[in-house]
Amino acid sequence: MGKIEKACYPCLQWRMFKTSAETMLERWRNYEEKEIEVFEEFRLFTSEVISRTAFGSSYLEGQKIFEMLMKLAFLVSKNALTVRIPGISKFFKTSDEIEAEKLEKGVYASIMDIAKKREKTATSGDEDSFGSDFLGLLLKARHDANDEQRISVDDLVDECKTFYFAGQETTNTLLGWTVFLLALHTNWQEEARKEVIELFGKQTPNLDGITKLKTMSMIFNESLRLYPPVAGFARKVEREVRLGNVIVPANVVLFISKLSFHHDPRIWGQDAQLFKPERFAGGVAKATNNNIGAFVPFGIGPRSCVGLNFAINEAKIALSMILQRYSFTLSPGYVHLPIQYVTVRPQHGVQVMLHPL
Numbered sequence: 591m592g593k594i595e596k597a598c599y600p601c602l603q604w605r606m607f608k609t610s611a612e613t614m615l616e617r618w619r620n621y622e623e624k625e626i627e628v629f630e631e632f633r634l635f636t637s638e639v640i641s642r643t644a645f646g647s648s649y650l651e652g653q654k655i656f657e658m659l660m661k662l663a664f665l666v667s668k669n670a671l672t673v674r675i676p677g678i679s680k681f682f683k684t685s686d687e688i689e690a691e692k693l694e695k696g697v698y699a700s701i702m703d704i705a706k707k708r709e710k711t712a713t714s715g716d717e718d719s720f721g722s723d724f725l726g727l728l729l730k731a732r733h734d735a736n737d738e739q740r741i742s743v744d745d746l747v748d749e750c751k752t753f754y755f756a757g758q759e760t761t762n763t764l765l766g767w768t769v770f771l772l773a774l775h776t777n778w779q780e781e782a783r784k785e786v787i788e789l790f791g792k793q794t795p796n797l798d799g800i801t802k803l804k805t806m807s808m809i810f811n812e813s814l815r816l817y818p819p820v821a822g823f824a825r826k827v828e829r830e831v832r833l834g835n836v837i838v839p840a841n842v843v844l845f846i847s848k849l850s851f852h853h854d855p856r857i858w859g860q861d862a863q864l865f866k867p868e869r870f871a872g873g874v875a876k877a878t879n880n881n882i883g884a885f886v887p888f889g890i891g892p893r894s895c896v897g898l899n900f901a902i903n904e905a906k907i908a909l910s911m912i913l914q915r916y917s918f919t920l921s922p923g924y925v926h927l928p929i930q931y932v933t934v935r936p937q938h939g940v941q942v943m944l945h946p947l
């Protein structure tokens with residue numbers, strides 16, 4: 591890593607996005623004039639990006655951890671509404687619970703393994719020796735001289751798990767639905783390609799140019815409105831409140847579904863169910879008639895998504911590089927079935943026909 595890049599995290603991230611997208615597009619050569627399932631492709635792409643960001647050079651070991659985490663999330667999601675009998679469930683575990691416990695232990699051990707290796711190579715007490723990726727930053731915090739700032743081992747493991755989940759599935763889903771929508775609405779695909787070619791030609795998109803992709807921003811917003819990867823958020827009520835005619839007691843956890851207000855004709859008009867990126871031409875405030883809280887793909891308030899810019903830059907670079915090389919149409923084999931399973935995802939994937947330009 592050069593000295594300048596060391597000081598420039600956006601440059602580092604850009605390099606990771608670009609390298610991971612190139613690896614993905616290299617695979618796509620085998621699918622030219624054929625059908626390709628892009629949801630899985632974007633899973634590999636976003637996993638590689640997050641693995642590299644979180645674990646740097648140990649990203650392959652990181653990916654193994656993430657596979658275990660993915661299985662774990664599916665098990666948790668599958669059993670989220672299962673009612674268990676208190677007491678008995680302590681002694682009789684279902685096969686899913688036994689598997690989930692094994693995975694939890696596996697993830698913990700593997701993260702600790704990488705962390706210990708990294709600690710060993712950090713030769714001196716010099717802060718930078720832990721590395722500048724996410725794990726390196728966490729290790730610095732684990733070894734902080736100040737007792738109050740120092741994080742525990744459990745915190746370190748938890749942070750790694752959150753980072754992966756918050757960052758991988760979500761961007762995977764955004765890219766998957768956006769390519770689905772553009773395969774269906776080829777006029778918007780053309781518009782997006784025109785903008786990319788005007789800005790970058792066939793050159794790799796750079797960070798400066800990415801911020802100028804206005805049409806693409808409108809397309810991503812409309813995709814996030816129709817198919818928000820995170821369908822809702824939970825908030826615990828601290829004290830009794832009145833919401834309209836309903837009195838909500840303290841300590842109740844409310845689940846706020848953004849699918850309802852993202853699709854509400856009172857906000858978006860009678861065409862709320864249609865893909866119309868032009869509604870975002872004047873920005874979010876105009877599109878929502880100044881109801882900013884009506885469009886919240888990244889949440890709202892102090893706990894909103896910290897990875898917003900990371901996600902949007904990653905998705906813009908990947909989509910620009912695809913549009914520079916390929917046009918795509920929806921495959922006759924595609925079956926439309928969005929389900930909420932960790933995120934709002936296409937149950938049978940997104941199959942498109944890939945045409946080289």
Ligand code: HEM
Binds near residue numbers: 761824890891898
């Ligand atoms: C399209 C992509 C993404 C979407 C739609 C998304 C959405 C969200 C949402 C809805 C929340 C919860 C906000 C709330 O409760 O109000 C959240 C939290 C979070 N996101 Fe994202 N996210 C995305 C990408 C990312 C990426 C790439 C990263 C990291 C690199 C990331 C890191 C986080 C973290 C760490 C939190 C927890 C913040 C906290 O609890 O304070 N997200 N995200």
